[in-house]
Amino acid sequence: MEDFGNIVCSAFIVWLTLVVGLIVLPAMFGISLGITEVYMKVLVKTLEWATLRIQRGSKEQQKPTTLVSNGIILRDDGSMEKEITDLRKGRSKPQINGEFELSDIFYFSKKGFESIVEDEVTHRFTSEELVSWNLLTRSNNNFQYISLRISIIWVLGVCIRYCILLPLRVTLATIGLSWLVIGASLVGLLPNSRVKNWLSELVHLMCYRICARGLSATICYHNKENRPMKGGICVANHTSPIDIVILANDGCYAMVGQVHGGLLGIIQRAIVKACPHVWFERSEMKDRSLVTKRLRNHVADKTKLPILIFPEGTCVNNTSVMMFKKGSFEIGGTIYPVAIKYDPRFGDAFWNSAKYNMVSYLIRMMTSWAIVCDVWYLPSMIRQEEESAVQFANRVKAAIARQGGLVDLSWDGGLKRAKVKDTYKEEQQKSYSKMIVGDDSS
Amino acid sequence: MGCNGSTLAKIHNLDELILETGFSSSHICRLYDRFHALDKDDKGSLNRSDFQNISELAVNPLGDRIINAFFPDGMDLIDFNSFVRILARFRPVDQNPKKEPNAPEPINSRVNKLKFAFQLYDQDKDGKISKNELLQVLRMMLGVQVTEEQLESITDRTIQEADLDGDNAISFKEFKKSLDKVDIEHKMSIRFLR
Numbered sequence: 328m329e330d331f332g333n334i335v336c337s338a339f340i341v342w343l344t345l346v347v348g349l350i351v352l353p354a355m356f357g358i359s360l361g362i363t364e365v366y367m368k369v370l371v372k373t374l375e376w377a378t379l380r381i382q383r384g385s386k387e388q389q390k391p392t393t394l395v396s397n398g399i400i401l402r403d404d405g406s407m408e409k410e411i412t413d414l415r416k417g418r419s420k421p422q423i424n425g426e427f428e429l430s431d432i433f434y435f436s437k438k439g440f441e442s443i444v445e446d447e448v449t450h451r452f453t454s455e456e457l458v459s460w461n462l463l464t465r466s467n468n469n470f471q472y473i474s475l476r477i478s479i480i481w482v483l484g485v486c487i488r489y490c491i492l493l494p495l496r497v498t499l500a501t502i503g504l505s506w507l508v509i510g511a512s513l514v515g516l517l518p519n520s521r522v523k524n525w526l527s528e529l530v531h532l533m534c535y536r537i538c539a540r541g542l543s544a545t546i547c548y549h550n551k552e553n554r555p556m557k558g559g560i561c562v563a564n565h566t567s568p569i570d571i572v573i574l575a576n577d578g579c580y581a582m583v584g585q586v587h588g589g590l591l592g593i594i595q596r597a598i599v600k601a602c603p604h605v606w607f608e609r610s611e612m613k614d615r616s617l618v619t620k621r622l623r624n625h626v627a628d629k630t631k632l633p634i635l636i637f638p639e640g641t642c643v644n645n646t647s648v649m650m651f652k653k654g655s656f657e658i659g660g661t662i663y664p665v666a667i668k669y670d671p672r673f674g675d676a677f678w679n680s681a682k683y684n685m686v687s688y689l690i691r692m693m694t695s696w697a698i699v700c701d702v703w704y705l706p707s708m709i710r711q712e713e714e715s716a717v718q719f720a721n722r723v724k725a726a727i728a729r730q731g732g733l734v735d736l737s738w739d740g741g742l743k744r745a746k747v748k749d750t751y752k753e754e755q756q757k758s759y760s761k762m763i764v765g766d767d768s769s
Numbered sequence: 770m771g772c773n774g775s776t777l778a779k780i781h782n783l784d785e786l787i788l789e790t791g792f793s794s795s796h797i798c799r800l801y802d803r804f805h806a807l808d809k810d811d812k813g814s815l816n817r818s819d820f821q822n823i824s825e826l827a828v829n830p831l832g833d834r835i836i837n838a839f840f841p842d843g844m845d846l847i848d849f850n851s852f853v854r855i856l857a858r859f860r861p862v863d864q865n866p867k868k869e870p871n872a873p874e875p876i877n878s879r880v881n882k883l884k885f886a887f888q889l890y891d892q893d894k895d896g897k898i899s900k901n902e903l904l905q906v907l908r909m910m911l912g913v914q915v916t917e918e919q920l921e922s923i924t925d926r927t928i929q930e931a932d933l934d935g936d937n938a939i940s941f942k943e944f945k946k947s948l949d950k951v952d953i954e955h956k957m958s959i960r961f962l963r
């Protein structure tokens with residue numbers, strides 16, 4: 328028994344040394360040994376092979392291969408006016424504007440039924456569907472049993488992911504987070520000086536790099552010359568809490584958020600000792616002017632790190648960008664927009680907070696193949712004189728959506744939990760009434 | 770979640786449903802997923818509140834009427850099979866129907882689509898759209914944007930045009946005639962992409 332215990336111990340120590348030597352240390356200094364690259368190449372080859380087999384298999388079963396579209400029904404793109412005018416065509420009477428037709432009802436009922444089958448808002452809070460299966464059970468939406476070989480590869484995949492990758496990643500994450508807490512606390516003991524700032528940035532970067540390895544994250548940064556500068560505000564689309572790790576791998580940011588309890592609270596308290604982050608108590612968050620004032624003070628100090636804000640306010644499934652809350656755009660200062668787009672083939676990064684809590688989400692992340700994403704730094708934007716905060720927010724949102732290839736929606740992400748306001752219904756009624764009685768009722 | 774054998778097995782009377790509605794099994798699968806996505810409390814059926822949670826439907830001026838169409842006869846809950854049957858009315862019209870001599874009219878025929886639209890107006894189901902019923906629908910679609918007088922005059926004019934037998938109401942026959950040239954097949958159909 329004792330021998331067995333000794334063997335297990337020494338095996339564990341060897342394992343830990345390997346992990347530290349091959350992964351942690353190079354990660355801390357930003358060097359890559361190429362292990363991840365090899366892994367990714369093998370993975371891509373395997374997935375391509377699997378795709379071909381599935382396509383061959385489905386051809387035999389005569390299933391149509393379709394393009395990835397963001398919806399399941401065909402929608403007419405016309406405006407209300409165009410659609411209703413179309414409906415009225417074929418009437419023997421001449422068109423007079425300012426009339427009601429019985430056929431007008433078809434427009435509203437069709438729109439209503441379309442929204443029952445599929446609506447833009449609910450759609451954006453479920454994971455994106457894949458064109459072809461990526462050998463993860465969780466994304467098995469429409470793919471049936473194809474062949475024995477695929478099933479064998481799938482079983483192999485499960486073993487590798489759960490027995491090899493998961494423990495490895497959990498180890499790395501633990502090392503990364505502990506080092507963050509310890510390192511930040513140590514740096515916090517130093518008096519305020521340039522050395523302290525430099526050390527704090529170093530500690531943060533190292534830990535986020537280790538955490539990124541802990542997720543097998545392959546990140547491609549584009550347009551690094553537009554990287555956010557001190558005293559600015561960095562704004563990005565939000566898909567999951569991992570966004571923070573992704574962005575912080577390439578620069579240091581001041582985080583903004585609510586004070587939490589538990590593990591997250593410990594991390595928060597530790598890192599705020601090393602450099603100024605902005606943490607709010609739950610009660611303070613309700614007071615919008617207080618929040619704006621604190622952020623404004625932070626931004627005004629040009630030596631402080633850029634603030635990282637996610638204006639959507641909630642996690643969206645990375646196929647679209649939802650309404651940006653105007654609060655972040657009222658602070659002033661330079662806005663640095665960033666677009667983040669995940670590649671869904673390797674792992675679904677979206678955090679569906681209604682379905683999974685944080686722990687099960689992290690386990691899902693750590694048992695995916697990898698996290699592959701692109702980050703684009705967009706040129707900075709400033710609010711123009713005549714622009715309102717809302718217009719500015721929409722301008723930034725459009726730029727981010729365009730760069731990331733995401734759909735630009737005006738729906739509020741908060742509709743995940745709340746009901747929609749009646750004002751939108753009134754807008755529709757207004758447009759329709761213009762058609763019936765004309766502008767400025769006679 | 771997912772369109773595989775196990776999902777299809779959960780649906781009662783799947784073959785009957787396919788025959789009756791004309792949806793393919795993969796379409797029914799997708800509607801099943803949608804049904805359960807809307808059914809947030811996992812009741813196995815939907816109530817009015819589940820429909821009202823759909824933001825796009827809540828901002829539709831006729832939203833409440835459309836929701837009512839799913840709850841005929843004063844019921845408060847709808848199960849999946851009934852859900853699919855009502856949605857089947859919006860299936861595109863079949864191009865070359867197999868016409869058996871005694872087969873009933875398919876759910877998504879032109880006539881049935883018209884009947885459905887008629888029922889959106891005719892709430893008391895007396896077979897006629899009265900002036901009052903027309904007023905109600907117009908009020909829903911226009912909200913507070915028009916005055917009572919304008920509504921009255923629009924209603925009067927519409928009934929005048931469509932009413933052929935002079936009873937100051939629009940029967941289903943008159944309704945059908947009035948919409949004779951409208952492309953119902955296209956405008957009252959929802960096409961599935963996959």
